[in-house]
Amino acid sequence: MSLEDASLDIVPGELLAVVGENGAGKSSLMNVLYGLYHPDAGTFLMDGKPVRFKSPRDAIAKGIGMVHQHFMLVPTLTVAENVVLGREPTKRGLLDLDRACDEVAATAKRFGFQLDPRARVDTLTVGSQQKVEIVKALHRGAQVLILDEPTAVLTPQESDELSQVMRGLVAQGRTVVLISHKLKEVLGVADRVAVMRRGRTVAEVRASETTVSALAALMVGEGSRGAAMTGVPATAVATTGLSGTGTTGATEARPLAPVEPDAPATPTGPVVLEAKDLRATGDNGRPALQGVSLTVRAGEIVGIAGVDGNGQRELAEVLTGLRKLDGGEGTLLGGPLAGLTPAMAKARGVGHVPEDRLARAVVKAMTVEENVALGRHRQPPFARGPWVDFKGRRERTNQLLTGYDVRPNDPTVALQALSGGNQQKVVVARELDADPKLLVVVQPTRGLDIGAVAQVHERLRDAKARGAGVVMVSLDLEEVLALSDRVYVLYEGRVTGHFPRKDLDERELGRRMLGAEGSHG
Template sequence: MSLDIHAGELLAVVGENGAGKSSLMNVLYGLYHPDSGEVSVEGRPERFRSPRDAIDRGIGMVHQHFMLVPTLTVAENVVLGREPTRWGRLDMERAVREVADTCARFGFTLDPRARVDALTVGSQQKVEIVKALHRGARVLVLDEPTAVLTPQEADELARVMKDLVRAGRTVVLISHKLKEVLGVADRIAVMRRGRLVTEVRAADTTADQLAALMVGDAPRAATDEPAPVAQAPGEVLVEAKALHALGDNHCPALRGVDLTVRAGEVVGIAGVDGNGQRELAEVLTGLRRLTSGGGTLLGGPLARLTPAVARERGVGHVPEDRLRRAVVKALSVEENVALGRHTKPPFAKGPWIDFAGRRERTRELLAAYDVRPPEPTLVLQALSGGNQQKVVVARELDAKPRLLVVVQPTRGLDIGAVAQVHARLREARRQGTGVVLVSLDLEEVLALADRVYVLFEGRVTGEFTRPDYDERELGRRMLGAERAHG
């Protein structure tokens, strides 16, 4: 694999999950050491022993999986390893001022004193970007930076990237969003199975052509998928009334939410990041307690629901943060596939682990979901982020849940995998599963959902039913311009 990165350009690197994009950039950043070949910076061969060496040479990287210390504040994370001091001690006030200045300079709204573990995933992504910029990176590598950002935040990031390039800095963007790539990149490098397929100017290509280069054929994009076929709604699976819950910051996150989910329908939850979507998903899966309100979920009370009880009733969950909520990255792929069902066939025979059955079912799922490499014994953390996500989706759908709560299900997936996950969700719907889809991608919500609830500041500000979707009105409700009820 050989690649030139030119000063003062915005280079996009695209390819399927597992194509080697992140691995290549981890070599550039000093996290991986090449077995052969060399990295040259400004014509001088370098051998980075660690990311510190790369940072010293002006190379910064924002990873798809965050490299933050959750119990520290935003400012402490940003200055970690390069802390400002006064009389030999950490000067926290100076650190807060400097980080606030960096945020203001690049257009990010963050509280430097806030603890990272109290932030949304989207805000944590911002902290990673600010951290790299704060350290003066001249070459900034962004690995799927907009995967969890709202459209407004993504537009702002695009502006920041263009401003950096105009100022003479270099940006390398790894992304699966081809329209996004075409909108910002000067040049695009296409990778497939660890090799460079071709390099093209963004102005000289299209999304369809890039898709064909990436996967050998151009699968239909999510926005081009047919609308769900209308079908009669089934029994009521969830009847939630006046839900109230606190967020991680102990402030109200849900403020009187009413929600109904029936069998055989996809219910979309739309909203700008941080308006209660995550907390609602956690209430429905037993991860967050209600402060008031209630109702029923799969025949039982919604109040005091626990994750174990939710799973016993038939709830599946694809969470927003897979590393925190869905997998144990130090375990093997097959062990992760068995999580939650490890005492039942085909993963167990009586009280004993069925090693052969577990491996066979895992092989079937890896093949069905095109997980690469398709090796059940591999440690999960050896897979790319997109392939880890495929494992989670495969496991949850294989359990044939009655209610499936999915949050950002296609985050970090390439176009082929996105189409495949959407097809699986549609099939689950056809088989009678009720699906609650939480996504910051409004196009994804509208492509899949039969009904859409809009959340703003923890309240339902609108409910829309297919085919009467008015995207402009949806956008207004997402910004709180009008409130339907609550």
């Protein structure tokens, strides 16, 4: 990703949101502010004085903190140990844990957080882990706090709580910079919104003076910079004309496609998946699935909702033959689930877009066209008899790259030369091109921009219309609500709710994601 003459003003005591498409440069700009990236040109001013950070240590020393989407915590350490890591209070040369706990408790109380300093991080919910990251930054003196996609894996209730935390920090004189793809959420919490496109800041608007549709238009280039710019008061931090390149694993902003208005209330196709009391063990040796039952019919999208780490990934792996069952039974496309392997699943007509594409879906050193042919390399149009059909493979790959707007549009480049979002497009295109009977997708639009998200959503609906059953696992509740005919909610490896489309309610789903007892439907 690159910055091209990017500018941004950050005002003391405000909540500034930064939005833009995939590759717009939001995370790159934030990484410059935090000292992770070094600009090739331009100036960076704090209180009117030029500064240049060699590392995040310099940024922290100047009062800038950043909470990344993927938390930088040590799971086996306590809350206090994580917060003081690198700045530990000592006694006789050893960590003074009691003092650390007291100091961290005082910081948490000062900013209104409820955290047990002695609790191990790996026992906390995702929302509480995020609070630990925020407290860590504040404990180190952050006056400007950058939050990268902070609500991506939170329930609606946790998102509301975080909004209150952000506004509370601003009320205490702190400055919050929020990167978020949820435009409605942005408008509900931000004072000002900066829109980036292709490495430039193209608009700055007051949140109270714009709309979701107006922001979306600005993101894709349909709005006017001149009409959107607003006056900005004296700044604490300003970047002017920053240019440079960098890479980041952060998910980029993308508004979701609207809810399909005519989704069928009761799919009537034949059952393609029937599972009862599924049990499986996670990578940590603990139970990951503890009696999951679900049904999927042809011609429907079944959403799997839940806070990250509650069995969704393991369920997808069981359904695609990547993880063995410890118990339970089921049938998948006419065959048993027990003993299923990835080769057997593919032979029955299962498509899979995994959560970790680099580990499960692609060979990054191979070319794009070789990756497109994976799994079907012995079939037309990728093969003719026992021989590779180079012409057929090239033609089909070109069709898919054009249809999914993959950039660069070159079948011969190594997959690793593509950005993460474009790699994801290749995987989605390949799996849907195989015309699966059951499609298992996990985080299908992670890293995609507004246009690509809408396109993938439309392709999933097309697959449903052709008669495929779709199991969609997404940590984004808005995406689940937008696409699903029915939704199962998982909590600690169990189904805590089953909702037909007519009963989908964001708040109720959020309650079940947090483990509320009972089931629905």
